Every structure is written in structure tokens, then in C-alpha cells.
Amino acid sequence: MSHARIAITVPPEVLVEAKRAVRAKRASSVSAYFAESAQARGRSDELQRLLAELESEHGRPPAEAYAWARRVLGI
Numbered sequence: 001m002s003h004a005r006i007a008i009t010v011p012p013e014v015l016v017e018a019k020r021a022v023r024a025k026r027a028s029s030v031s032a033y034f035a036e037s038a039q040a041r042g043r044s045d046e047l048q049r050l051l052a053e054l055e056s057e058h059g060r061p062p063a064e065a066y067a068w069a070r071r072v073l074g075i
Contacts, residue, residue, distance in 0.1 A: 003031075018033040
């Protein structure tokens with residue numbers, strides 16, 4: 001996989017969290033932390049587009065479906 005170098009500006013607390021993730025071995029580097037975050041955001045955005053498309057095609061699920069999902073998920 002090729003990589004491109006960029007410069008970004010983040011709030012100090014975000015950088016602190018990225019460094020904390022590296023120390024805790026939840027990310028291999030600060031760069032990896034931000035790359036993984038960007039990938040997660042892309043997946044989330046794609047899921048939101050898919051849900052919007054399903055809703056426009058089929059309408060919103062009925063209230064009973066939401067109640068069922070809450071029961072199953074224990075919410």
C-alpha cells in the first residue's frame with residue numbers, strides 16, 4: 001500500500017488521544033491512528049448513504065421494528 005504525506009492541524013486533546021492509543025498499542029503510530037480514523041469515517045459515511053437510500057426506496061421501518069430491535073439489543 002502506498003502512502004502520501006500530508007500535514008494536518010488537530011486540537012491538542014485529539015493529538016493526546018492519538019499518542020495515548022499508540023502507547024496502549026491500539027495503534028501502531030500516530031499516522032496509523034489518523035488513517036484508521038479516516039477509514040472508519042468513510043465506512044460510517046457509506047453506511048449513512050446506504051441507510052438513506054434504503055429509507056428513500058422503502059420508507060422508514062415501522063415503530064414495531066424499532067421496538068423489536070431495542071428488545072433484541074437490550075437497549
